[in-house]
Each structure stands twice: as C-alpha cells, then as structure tokens.
Amino acid sequence: MDFLLDEDQLAIKKMARDFVNEEIIPYAREYDEKEEFPFEIHNKLREFGLYNFALPEKFGGPGIDKISHAVIVEELARGCAGITTSVEANSLASYPILVGGTEEQKKKYFGILADGGYSAFALTEPSAGSDVAGMKTTVERVGDEYILNGEKCFITNASYANYFTVLAKLKAAEGSNKFVALIVDRDSEGVNVGPHEKKMGLRSSNTASVTFDEVRVPAANRLGEEGEGFRIFMKALSYARPMVGAQALGIAQGAYEEAVNYAKERKQFGKPIANFQGIQFMLADMAMQIEASRLLVHKAVWYVQQGTPNIKASSFAKCYASDTAMKVATDAVQIHGGYGFIREYAVEKYFRDAKIMQIYEGTNQIQRVVIAKDILAD
Amino acid sequence: MNIYVVMKRTFDTEEKITIKNGQVADDGAEFIINPYDEYAVEEALKLREEHGGEVTVVTIGEEEAEKELRTALAMGADKAVLINDEDVEDGDPFSTAAILSTFFKDKEVDIILAGNVTVDGSSGQVGPRLAEELGISAVTTITKLSIEGSLAVIERDVEGDIEIVETQLPLLVTCQQGLNEPRYPSLPGIMKAKKKPLEKLDLDDLDIDEDDVEGKTKTIDIFLPPAKAAGKVLEGDISGQVKELVSLLTTEAKVI
Numbered sequence: 001m002d003f004l005l006d007e008d009q010l011a012i013k014k015m016a017r018d019f020v021n022e023e024i025i026p027y028a029r030e031y032d033e034k035e036e037f038p039f040e041i042h043n044k045l046r047e048f049g050l051y052n053f054a055l056p057e058k059f060g061g062p063g064i065d066k067i068s069h070a071v072i073v074e075e076l077a078r079g080c081a082g083i084t085t086s087v088e089a090n091s092l093a094s095y096p097i098l099v100g101g102t103e104e105q106k107k108k109y110f111g112i113l114a115d116g117g118y119s120a121f122a123l124t125e126p127s128a129g130s131d132v133a134g135m136k137t138t139v140e141r142v143g144d145e146y147i148l149n150g151e152k153c154f155i156t157n158a159s160y161a162n163y164f165t166v167l168a169k170l171k172a173a174e175g176s177n178k179f180v181a182l183i184v185d186r187d188s189e190g191v192n193v194g195p196h197e198k199k200m201g202l203r204s205s206n207t208a209s210v211t212f213d214e215v216r217v218p219a220a221n222r223l224g225e226e227g228e229g230f231r232i233f234m235k236a237l238s239y240a241r242p243m244v245g246a247q248a249l250g251i252a253q254g255a256y257e258e259a260v261n262y263a264k265e266r267k268q269f270g271k272p273i274a275n276f277q278g279i280q281f282m283l284a285d286m287a288m289q290i291e292a293s294r295l296l297v298h299k300a301v302w303y304v305q306q307g308t309p310n311i312k313a314s315s316f317a318k319c320y321a322s323d324t325a326m327k328v329a330t331d332a333v334q335i336h337g338g339y340g341f342i343r344e345y346a347v348e349k350y351f352r353d354a355k356i357m358q359i360y361e362g363t364n365q366i367q368r369v370v371i372a373k374d375i376l377a378d
Numbered sequence: 379m380n381i382y383v384v385m386k387r388t389f390d391t392e393e394k395i396t397i398k399n400g401q402v403a404d405d406g407a408e409f410i411i412n413p414y415d416e417y418a419v420e421e422a423l424k425l426r427e428e429h430g431g432e433v434t435v436v437t438i439g440e441e442e443a444e445k446e447l448r449t450a451l452a453m454g455a456d457k458a459v460l461i462n463d464e465d466v467e468d469g470d471p472f473s474t475a476a477i478l479s480t481f482f483k484d485k486e487v488d489i490i491l492a493g494n495v496t497v498d499g500s501s502g503q504v505g506p507r508l509a510e511e512l513g514i515s516a517v518t519t520i521t522k523l524s525i526e527g528s529l530a531v532i533e534r535d536v537e538g539d540i541e542i543v544e545t546q547l548p549l550l551v552t553c554q555q556g557l558n559e560p561r562y563p564s565l566p567g568i569m570k571a572k573k574k575p576l577e578k579l580d581l582d583d584l585d586i587d588e589d590d591v592e593g594k595t596k597t598i599d600i601f602l603p604p605a606k607a608a609g610k611v612l613e614g615d616i617s618g619q620v621k622e623l624v625s626l627l628t629t630e631a632k633v634i
Binding site: 007008011012015018019022047048049050062063064072 | 445448449452562563564565566567568569571572
C-alpha cells in the first residue's frame, strides 16, 4: 500500500499547478463576473494536453492514469471550478461511449473531441432529476432510425456541444422500462438548445436545456443494445462520480489556501488572527477534512483505474468531498470576515462554486441512499 | 546543431533557508531547475526549432537530480546526462567545470548554454571555467542570441546596459533573465519524457580520479544574512522631514 504520488504523477501535478497559477487564476474572476465561456483558456488547456482525460490514448487522449486525471481535475478546480466542469463535461459525455460504444463510434465521436470539439451528457429532465427512471424523453424505432422526443435540462456545454449522449425510454406498450442510449449530432433537425442559464456558481461554464422535437437519429448511433441504456449511463456515472469528488477537493483546497494566507496576514488585537485558537481550530478542521476527502477520492479513483469502479467508494468520495468543499468554503468566508463577502476576494467564488458539488451528478442525499442500499444489501 | 545545456538542481526559490549544524538544511525542501538554467533550456529549444539538431541537458549531482532532468526532457530536450559526483569531496565550481570539461572533451559541440548563476552557490564560474578548459569563447549574462551559420550575434546585460558581441561557434553562453520566457512542460511532453534517453555516468565512466577534481574552495563559515531592521518613520512637518531625510541619507546611509 502506498499513499504517495509517483514521480510522474508529481510532475503532472506540478505542471497542472503551474499552469493554473499562471493561466487560470488571474482570469477566473473576470469570466465568472461576465458569465462568459473562456474559449481562450480552453484552447490553451488543449494546447498543453490538459483535456479529454477520459479518452483512450489511441483516440487522442493524454494516456495518463486515473490518479493523474484526478490530480489534474483537483488542480484545475483550485483555479476555477467553472472551467473544470466544462472540461470534465467532455469526459462525462465520453463515458457512455467508452462503456457501450463500438470502435467505429469511438473513432468518430472521440475524434471530434480530440480535434477541438465539445460534447454534452444529457440525462436530467425538468421532472426527472434524482428519479432518473421517471424520465419522459422517448425514442421510437422507425426503420433504420430512432425518433427522439423530449426535453433535457441543466446540460453542461449544451450551447457549444457538437453532439449529445442522451438517455431515453423506448416507446412501447404500457409500462415499458427499456432504455436506449444514443449519440445525437447537434446539427440534426429538431435539436434545439435553450438560452444560457444564469447560475449561482460555475458561471464561466455553459448550461442550457436541450429539446428534441421529432429528431431522427440513425440506429448506428445507438450505444449498446436496446434496453441497455440505463446500465450504460449508470456505469458512466460511476466513472464520473469520483472526478466530481476531485473537483470538490480542488475547491476545498483553494478556499483553504486562501484562508490560511489571510489568517497569517490579517491582524486584529495586535496580532495575526492565525494566532487565535478559534481560527486555528477552523484551519485544522479544514486541513483534516480535505485530507480525508483526498484519500476517499483517490481510493475511488483507484478502483476506476483497476477497471472495477466501486459504487460505494464513488459515493463516499463524491459525497464527503463535496460536503467538505461546502463547509471549508463557508469557513474560509467566515475567516475573511466582511472581506469574505466582497467579490474582490477569491473565497466568495469558492463558496458559490462549492454548492453545486453537493447537488449535481447525484445529490448527496441520493449518494447516501446508494451507500445505505449497499450497507443493507445482505 | 549540437546543442548542450548545463543545468543544476537547486532549492525552490520559495523555500525558507535554515541552517542546521553549520550546513544549509535541505530536509523536506522543494527542488527545481535553477531558474537561470531554465532560460538556457528554453533558448536551446528555440535554437533547435530554428536550426534543427538535438538538445542534450547535462547535470552534475546526485540521483535525485533525475527529476529536474526529466522536467527538461518534458519541456522538449531530446537527451539527458546525469553525472554522479557523490565521490567528490568539497565539490566547488572548479570540480564541476573539471568534470564537465572531461565529459565534453570528445563531444561535437556547437553551443553550450548555462545559467548566468545558480540561485544556491551563485559563483557564476562554472560556465566561463568550462569554456576556458574547452578553449572556446564564452559570453556571459546574455539577453539575446541570434546565430547565422557559425556567426553568433549576442546582446549581453552589463550592469543594466547592453553590450553587443559578435563571435564564432563553438561557443558557451550563460543566460540572464530577459532572454526568454521558459515554457511549461505540456502533458504529452511529460508522458514522452519517460521514454527519452537518460544516461547516468559516474567519475569512473569518465576516467576521472576523484582526487583530481577535489574542490579548491574552503568554506570557513555559513551564516544567514542579518534580519532586516525595522524602517524609520520620520515625523513633524513636511519641510522638517525633508531636511531630516537628506541629512540621514548623507550622514547615516552615505548614499548622497
């Protein structure tokens, strides 16, 4: 058992950290304020190979292990979780293809991403969030095509995606529970992307709804068999979930670093506030919980690396790291006092960005349901 | 073009220096490529982009220096050489230059780039000593380099002014801040660096007797600079403060 990053992972971490300090942190605030998608930064990330981490090397991926992937995601999120979530949206949309796609589908659709494209994972619906199976989007087989109808919401990258990976229910007689996973090209007729949502956090990322109105999707774009869609999407989420933990970890780490620096500089009653035990206890709790999150995230990622994603470990990681991010960011604002409430200081952005980590890719309540189900299985 | 870079693993410039038992303590310290050597690596890569050829990075140090060599390979260097000097007693700039000159003796070299100084020893001697041993020109503290055929036109920093030097290859230069902006290694660069050749040599491989390269410098004492005294705040009306400031600058600081 070894808790240390190896030489390559350390080199990758340092490279990502340097990149984030130079190329992301100085600009993150500006894009957050403008709620604008920073194409320049995304292009630069691609230039340095910091993109499309889910793709196998032969399809244009960087050929790194999953711990390195998590380490990079953590560093990126320390800089800006909005940018990170956009980068990882390409990964999220790739997992269903990775799980259920054919070589041809992988070559074509991973190729689009490697050539500078974007993709989006379309699962959530206005009335089907935690209750995934309650979705209303349907497909109907007609000849060599599926006719797709429905609405997906809160879709990251939707405005810029070249294609969507979509889960829908097969239209059949009463009570059908057959799901179909599809790759839907953005320029297909009947695909409409709604306006960009105005969000509390992750404001440099793009989020919009997508409606499918009688969209004809070639049967060749189906992932796996009819009826396998649900399993494919759930497996995809088990790859993605630990990386949400890694993102939350980056937010927590960033907020913590700001809090430590501020506590050492800020003087009250004639000494740095870091000298007061009330502040020290908050900092110690932050450090401890961040370390615990990191261990949970790395363990969950380790299972993914072994090719055996572990549902319980993934839920532990996602849930604990995101609860930690929220708590650490809240305390980091508290340590900054009034200044923490001012938008010039980085901590308020970490605070706003942390909240969604507890909500998306399975709310933390659902994570606990998953964990309890596993515990009580026998 | 045969391009060589001589580089060193040094303390991260963010590190706080402490002294334990008369030595600079390095336990737990972060190490980096000496920042001036990074300019040398960057310039070497630019030369290769312009003129073709191969960039080899060379360092003298212990096993751990492999990490910094890998970073240079990740930035884009083609090959690396690590010469282990753990057998050398009291190694100093003389030792380093002597070992390097033996290494370079049978090499075809067009240009050797080094840092202007290291941020640890800061002697600035290794480059010029090496050039002297090899019988080639040396130009220090360069801030601009252009090469046409075998002619090199160089701008160098002379205490804030610029001196323009023309000279011939083969050549050794030491690099000053302002020469370029070193690139980060890219992620594919890091992945490729693992597979690039890294040759490890010791003194025996170079037929060097460790006594012949023993340092000639004696270190008498190592101490930290005195803590900076608190500043003085002048009081009273403005004209009085100006008078007092002028008098302090003349009599106490003796700068005017």
